[in-house]
Amino acid sequence: MIEFKNFGFKYNAQVDYTLRDINLKINPGEKVLIAGPSGCGKSTLIHCLNGLIPFALEGEREGTLKVDGKDTWDMSIFELSKKVGTVLQDQDSQFIGLTVAEDLAFALENDAVEEPELHDRVAEISEVVNINTHLLHSPQELSGGQKQRVSLGGVLIEDVDVLLFDEPLANLDPETGKKAIELIDEIHKKTGDTVIIVEHRLEDVLWRPVDRIILMEKGRITADTTPDELLSTEVLKRAGVREPLYVTALKYAGVEITPEMKASSLDTIILTDEQKQKVRDWFKAGPLAEKKSDEEEILTVRDLNFTYRSDRSDAEDHQALIDVDFDLYKGEMMAIVGRNGAGKSTFSKVVCGFEMPDTGTMIMDGMDLSTLSIKERADHIGYIMQNPNQMISKTMIFDEVAMGLRNRGGITEEKITERVNHTLQICGLWPFRNWPISALSYGQKKRVTIAAIMSMEPEIMILDEPTAGQDYRHYTEIMEFLKELNERGTTVVLITHDMHLMLEYAERSVVFSDGRIIACDTAANILTNDDIIKRASLKETSLYGLAKLCGIDEGQEFVSRFIRYERGNERHAEPL
Amino acid sequence: MQNLFNYISRKSPIHELTGATKLVCLLLWTFAVMITYDTRILIALPVIAFILFGISKIKLSDVKFMIGFTLVFMVLNNILVFLFSPEHGVGLYGTCHQLLPLWGGKYLTAEQLWYHLNLVLKYLSSIPVILLFVCTTQPSEFAASLNKIGVKYSVAYSVSLALRYIPDIQKEYNDISKAQQARGIEMSRKVSLVKRLKSASTILIPLIIMSMDKIETISNAMELRGFGKNKKRTWYMARPFTKRDILSMVFCALLLALSIWSNVSRGTRFWSPWM
Known part of the structure; x- marks a missing residue:
């Protein structure tokens, strides 16, 4: 059992508490989803659970956090890792071994488990996560889904009681993501372990049922309830977490979502004929798509x-x-x-x-x-790489954006300044023009890399x-x-x-x-x-499923209708 | 893209030896090569090395980059030795057979050429064996064997991790460098070396930042799975010694013994037809 009591945490490098007033109980065998926007404190919460806080990341805390009745501040990271296993977000960098077998064996090697038990356990676990035919493959030879199976196996091999998944869907294609959620569900049923999933892609996680969703905002828990209950409220929208598309579509059509409708999945949702009619009416009321x-x-x-x-x-x-x-x-x-x-x-x-x-x-x-x-x-043609850190090579924003122009040669510094300033304004970076890049958030850095390419005025x-x-x-x-x-x-x-x-x-x-x-x-x-x-x-897309459910045959048309409606309803995000 | 260090998986008796055996053999072998200038031994060693290379089923084309690299180094080494001390051989062997007059009253001597022959033979004795070790030892087995011969496992593991990440970093370097070239950073031979070095820094900064991120993730991942918990750890890839392992080590130990005996019995490390 995991129990947070009036728990708070502040990193040493920071002034404010990242977590505040956390009161949370997770019972053995429960399957819980923790959702919330970036910076809401969900990663910090995970780090507290798996022991990286306070062992690798130091700070102050208030209140208590107990795992199986024992305060984690009195435990070592190793002791905790026997109970709580973590599958990290980045499957590439958490793949430690040079081959699948070694990665699975890693925890046991560190426990100095001898032959032949070592090999037997690896063989056994590799069957549980269905990777036994790839034991001697290197990480480069595996697909994203296979890598995730290996990470899960590497944690399961320790016989932990709690499985922690940190954004398991990041970097996975949709089909693999779906399979990952199925695998987690399968393992949950098989082992009876407590499963905690941290993810902001709600609809994808709900592909398989969860017992509870815990919503976090600004370091606090703002909702702790069943998925059906949560989807019938507006808190997700307010928190900036996307609800399942079919739920949004239902709301657009004027259908009121209640907990009794079991809206957490299209398989369980109960819609009355009247509600289905509402969806059909909404569909027909929309304008036809204009052809370009x-x-x-x-x-x-x-x-x-x-x-x-x-x-x-x-x-x-x-x-x-x-x-x-x-x-x-x-x-x-x-x-x-x-x-x-x-x-x-x-x-x-x-x-x-x-x-x-x-x-x-x-x-x-x-x-x-x-x-x-x-x-x-x-x-x-400008090309912008996935991770802004792959592109940024200057310390100041202005220099980074000016780099391409300066290298082009034949343009006066005045001209360059003019063009860079213009670009910075378009990109909403003007207020930061004299900032060092290291002070920016990830999203802002992304903007800088886009600006750096834009200043060169490519057509594509x-x-x-x-x-x-x-x-x-x-x-x-x-x-x-x-x-x-x-x-x-x-x-x-x-x-x-x-x-x-x-x-x-x-x-x-x-x-x-x-x-x-x-x-x-x-x-x-x-x-x-x-x-x-x-x-x-x-x-x-689940919109297609909803259309079928409501007896609408023109599935594609329904989907386009939804998108046009959304675009009409533009939600302009405020700049950071 | 060229891989510098690369395990090449093939079926051969050399591959089947344990990593620890190969490491011990490599050490014994290189010591044997290092301490002697006995040309008779230095002719025998490359012959054996090339036979071993054949047995290992590693092809020369697999390692052409490394070979090219070391050959350039060998030539450079020889040229420098010759330029700075063209009569070094005379001092070593104690005889002097002048062949051609050189600069400053110095002569090209048979002894000097003999000395260079020995240098070349030394390279030829050690390069194949080092390549053999690199290409036939799985990096993780290498770590296990380092640990076996007494290196702390945390050190041994970081060596194998470094090897594990070299291909990733190479790929990353390639991507970053192309993206920077797209923004006008010139990396081709068209510009001066100084300019190219300056350009390299615009690639290194992102590369270092990306690598630091990676290191943080990996060290967290390792700690979460109990790395560093105990004084000892076991290795999945470790294998017990077989008869072949023992024989190989004994053979290399004998080579070293031979090399030492040749030096001690004659009272000198050098050997020439004129002595």
Whole structure:
């Protein structure tokens, strides 16, 4: 049993308490979801539970936190880790061993468990998490889902009582995310362990039932109740956590959600005929989609092939792009989707000139891209990497944004200052222009990297996972900002795993699967097409399910109606 | 992309030896090479080394980058020795057979050439064995073996972790460098070395920050799973010694003994046809 009593915590480096007045009891065998926006204190809460606080991260506390009746401040991190196992967010960096087997064995090795028990236990656990056929594989050879199985196995091997999942869905494609939630549920049932999931993607976690949702805001617990109960209130919206799309759609249609409706899942939801009629009426009341006409291509790619060549004599070459034909229209906002390794990032790297294609043509505004160097292409196509830390190399914001222009040469410093200032204003960074970059938040750094590319005035911007790991508020903020840029005339390409993003912001989506483009259509059409969903590891949107439930046959149309309604209802996020 | 350190998984008797055996053999072998200039031994060692290389099924093309790198180093080493001390060999061997006049009254001597031959032989004796060790030892087994020969396990583990992350960092470096080039950072040979070094710093800063983030995550992950709890730990990849392991170590120990005996019995580390 876990018990927080009037618990508070303040990091040594900070002035204010990050956690305040936490009173929370989690009983053995419970399955609990902790949700809340970034900075609400949920990571701190996790660190208190697994012992990183106070052992690795020091600070002051008030109140008590007891695990199985024992104060965690009196325990060592090792003692605690016997009871509480943590599966961290980043599957790549938590993969410690060089092979699956070693990673599974890691905790036992540290306990100095001898042969042959070591090998037996690894074999046993690898079957539980179904990775036994990959024991000698290295992390580079595993998919995101497989890596997560390994992390889970590495924790389960210690016979812990509590399993802690820190944002298990981050970095996973929708299908793999769904499988991860199923796996967690399966393990919960099998072991009877207490399961605590921290995640802001509520709808995805609710794919399998949870007993309770604990909502955190600004370091405090603001709701602690069943999912059905929580969804019937407006607290999620206020906290900046996205409720399931079908719940939002129901609310738009004027259906009042009550706990008795069991709205936590489309499988359990009870809708009266009257409520279904309301949804149908709402659907019909909407305007028809306007078709865009006269599209002019800005980038045309034909027969593009690319192979990663191995430098080893016996390793196989990997063809990452196969016969790719691609059209991008001037001024559009497009999403590129597909599972990890399907060719999305490779494609953008080839377009930007980071990699040289085997064959194929790439024409942009009548220019043959293959004759241009990386630098020359960058004048027309900007590429923004996923993590802003990968791009930032200056200490001051102004210098970072000016870097591309200064390197271009032939522009006076006056001109540069003018252009950089203009860019900073557009990007909402003007108030921070004299700040060191290290003082900025993650979202603000992201803006800096976008500004740094924007100042070079490319016609096309390609962004790799612009919203990965962002909560709903930051997501909305970044996306609304990109939309604004798009409306100013920049063509925007978004590489993403996020189905919401694709639905809400992309006019068209291109789907990659095993190096080929298998579809190019509106998100509404793609996310209601079973065949494409399966091949690209996407996930059917719950709106489609709701439409079916309400007897609406035009599923795609229903989805588009929802998006248009949302866009009409724009929620402009306030800048940070 | 070239991999500097890379375990290459193949089936061979060398691969089957335990990591500890290979480490001990490597140490014995390099000592044997280091302490002697007995040309007869230095001719035998590369021959054995190349035979071992053949047995290991590692192909030269697998390690061409490392070989190229060390060969350049070897040539450089020889040139420098020659330039700074062209009559070094005369002093070592105590005889003088002049072949050609050089600068400043110095001569090219047979002894000097003999000395360079010995230097080259030393490289040829050790490079294949080092490569063999790197290519046939799994990094985690390497850590286990370091620990076995008495290195603290936390040190041993950080070595293997470093090896584990080299490919990741290489990939990251590549991505960052391309993205910076897109913003006008010139990394090609078109610009001067000084400018290129300056440019490198714009890649290093993001690379270091990313690596620090990684290190923090990994060290937390390790602590959460009990790393550092006990004085001792076991290793999944550790294997018990077999007869072959013992034989290999004995063989390398004999080589070292031979090398020592050659020095001690003759009272000198050097050997030449003129002595």
